[in-house]
Amino acid sequence: MRIAVVGAGVVGVASAYLLARADHEVILIDAAAEPGCGASAGNAAQLSWAYGDAMASPALLKHLPAILAGRDPAFRVRWRLDADFLVWGLRFMANMPARxxxxxxxxxxxxxxxxxxxxxxxxxxTEIAFDYRIAGKLHLYPDAKGLAAARLTIERKRRLGFDQRLLSRCEAEEVEPALKTYQGEIAGAVYTPGDALGDAVAFCRQLTDFMVSKGRVSACFGRKVAGFDQHKGQLSAVRLTDRDPLVVDAAVVTAGPLIHTLVADLPEAAEIQPVRGYSLTVPWREGAPRVSLTDVKRKLAFATIGQRLRVAGLADIERPGSGFDADRFGILREVASAVLPACFDRPPEEVRWSGERPMTPSSRPIIAPSRRMRGLYINAGHGMLGWTLALGSARRIANLVA
Ligand SMILES: Cc1cc2nc3c(=O)[nH]c(=O)nc-3n(C[C@H](O)[C@H](O)[C@H](O)COP(=O)(O)OP(=O)(O)OC[C@H]3O[C@@H](n4cnc5c(N)ncnc54)[C@H](O)[C@@H]3O)c2cc1C
Incomplete structure (x- = not known):
């Protein structure tokens, strides 16, 4: 089959790879000049194979009054009178109870x-190079109460076969010596030795080059898709803004947080709300952590990617396309330098980035045929975990298309 994959972030590139492996003729299209320029660009790099915790949770429910009152710098909610947004918000809250x-x-x-x-x-x-390594991950808990709740989750995950361990502060410092000078409260930590990390942009670019060089995929960058043509309910072509339509047998929409600008009329688009986040990347210095860290209280993720240290965090639920707020970088730096002053205090060549997580109310991505048009498939809504979930989602979409 001739298949268009619309969007070359981690989800689109991974989808193109596994569709091409299944012997389809794949055309990978993106409005940007290169792959990996959207939500995948400056993410926290963590491949959280054993984390997977949905964002709507009982813990967040308890914290909701503080968030709504604007007392938590990590979250910002800008309410708006818009039916899709209100329905999304109600569905998000309905996903918070424990079960x-x-x-x-x-x-x-x-x-x-x-x-x-x-x-x-x-x-x-493929042997592509994207600073991939099994770095392990430590979730740092500030108090005994949080740690007790984490213990229950570890036990449940263990029953599913995932390896997570509860460590005291001393044990955590043995795993990651940088924690000896960490300035945040640590009552204990959850250690996930098998979690990995990698540079998502390098992954997108290298894998695209690999697929193109092997003649498995043709790349079509700098081309914006305007919509999809159909004949009697069956997809017939992909409409480009500045070219003749591309005749295809099927198309996979992997437009991440921009899905609503591409297929606003599809019910799936309303299920995805962009949640903006921010990251700062600085050169790696002696004393920076090698193991990935997540500070549960401050909701910050730290990752060493090659010779760079990145901190990512903040969750702003705003109108889609609102753009970034430069003040939020200041907040991120302030919190990061409070806990790791030697790394973030005097930022040298700091790289700032902001992007939108494509979030569903359940945190589960939509990997499904479109409910409106045969031949059109959706692979979007990966929220906080798109880099982690990209290849599994790609496998599922390839199976569905088959
Ligand atoms: C601060 C932050 C930290 C994160 N940290 C992690 C992490 O550590 N681990 C993890 O697993 N996940 C993380 N994530 C989440 C992850 O980055 C996203 O879920 C993931 O990047 C989504 O990928 P995507 O391919 O769906 O979207 P994108 O990467 O946004 O790709 C979509 C592409 O579609 C293109 N496009 C859209 N509309 C059109 C159109 N009409 N025509 C042509 N092209 C179009 C865009 O140009 C874009 O390139 C983080 C996200 C943020 C914001």
Whole structure:
């Protein structure tokens, strides 16, 4: 089949790869000049194979009054009178109770595990270089109460076969010596030795080059897709803004947070709300962590990618396309330098980035045929975990198309 993949972020590039592996003729299209320029560009780089926790959770429910009152710098909600937004917000809250949270989390974990297996195959087949390494991850908990809740989740994850361990502060410092000078409260940590990390942009670019060089995929960058043509309910062509339509047998929409600008009339688009985040990348210095860290209280993720250290965080729920707020970089730097002053205090050549997480109310991505048009498939809405879930989602979409 001739298949267009619309969007060359981590999800689109991974989808193109596994569709091409299934012997389809794949055209990878993106409005940007290069792959990996959207939400995938400056993310926290963490491949959280054993994390998978859905964002709507009982913990967040308890914290909701503080968030809505604007007392938590990590979150910002700008309410608006818009039916889609209000429905999304209500559905998000409906996913917060414990049972719903665990259902969503275990589904995400399953998908993350499929991704881990696909990543192993991809590394063996392609040998692309994107600073991939199994760095392990430490979730730092500030108090005994949080740690007790984490213990229950670890036990449940263990029953599903995921390896996570509870460590005291001393044990965590043995795993990551940089924690000896960490300025935040650490009552204990959850250690996930098998979690990995990698540069998502390098992955997108190298894998695209690999696929094009092998003649498996043709790349079509700097081309914006305006919509899809159909004949009797069956997709017939992809409409480009500045070219003749591209005749295809099927198309996969992997437009991430921009899905609503591409297929606003599809019900799936309303299920995805962009949640803006920010990152700062600085050169790696002696004393910076090598193991990935997540500070649970401050909701910050730290990752060492090659010779760079990145901190990412903040979650701003705003009108789609609102653009970034330069003040939020200041907040991110302030919080990061409070805990790791030697790394972020006097930022030298700091790289700032902001992007939107494509978030569904359940945190579970939409990987499905379109409900409106045969031949059109959706692979979007990967929220906080798109890099982790990209290859598993790509495998599922390739199976669906088959
Ligand atoms: C601060 C932050 C930190 C994060 N950290 C992590 C992490 O550590 N681990 C993790 O797993 N995930 C993380 N994520 C989430 C992850 O980055 C996203 O879920 C993921 O990048 C989404 O990928 P995507 O391919 O769906 O979207 P994108 O990367 O946004 O790709 C979509 C592409 O579609 C293109 N496009 C859109 N509309 C059109 C059109 N009409 N025509 C042509 N092209 C179009 C865009 O140009 C874009 O390139 C983080 C996100 C943020 C914001």
């Amino acid at each position: 719903r949270w665990w259902n969503n989390t275990s589904e995400i974990l399953q998908l993350a595990d499929e991704s881990r297996r696909e990543m192993a195959k991809l590394l063996a087949e």
